[in-house]
Amino acid sequence: MSVVYLAVGSVSGTAIAVGQAVKAQLEAWGHTVVQDETPDVEGLNASGCDAVLICTATTGQGDIPANIIPFYVDLEARFPLQNGRPFGIISLGDSSYDTTFCQAGALFEERFLELQGSQPVARLTINAMETITPDEDALFWLQAWQAAALKG
Numbered sequence: 001m002s003v004v005y006l007a008v009g010s011v012s013g014t015a016i017a018v019g020q021a022v023k024a025q026l027e028a029w030g031h032t033v034v035q036d037e038t039p040d041v042e043g044l045n046a047s048g049c050d051a052v053l054i055c056t057a058t059t060g061q062g063d064i065p066a067n068i069i070p071f072y073v074d075l076e077a078r079f080p081l082q083n084g085r086p087f088g089i090i091s092l093g094d095s096s097y098d099t100t101f102c103q104a105g106a107l108f109e110e111r112f113l114e115l116q117g118s119q120p121v122a123r124l125t126i127n128a129m130e131t132i133t134p135d136e137d138a139l140f141w142l143q144a145w146q147a148a149a150l151k152g
């Protein structure tokens, strides 16, 4: 069984609801989840996690939600090398934003790859134009992610 640090970035609550569904499912599988809506490197380190999940919306014009910006900045400033620790990205967006579709998730993906995290399953994009069940979409993806990234 694994410990997962789940960092959530949200403006209007959809990503929080998705994060809660993900947390509940991971716990039902026997894992421990530290869900953090004000994530930072301190919290990441303190969690003693085996794997990291980022579940984030995109806001503005391809911007990272305000509650998770400090984490993004902190990761660059403190550069906590992941040494192959698995990560996963659930990115929520809306394809009508075209060139900035799900950009915040893409930025976190880039950052964790720079930090030498391993990404066993490709980033999930949840398009608000195409789905009204983002939590179900995330849980489908989560099956593959947990099989590839977690122990037990």
Ligand SMILES: Cc1cc2nc3c(=O)[nH]c(=O)nc-3n(C[C@H](O)[C@H](O)[C@H](O)COP(=O)(O)O)c2cc1C
Pocket: 009, 010, 011, 012, 013, 014, 015, 016, 057, 058, 059, 060, 061, 062, 063, 092, 093, 094, 095, 097, 100, 101, 102, 103, 128
């Ligand atoms: C003001 C605003 C700006 C947005 N900008 C983007 C964007 O640049 N790219 C994108 O993919 N989605 C964008 N979205 C869509 C949101 O990311 C999407 O609706 C998401 O599900 C919202 O999640 P939340 O409720 O957790 O904030 C935007 C939504 C709003 C309201």
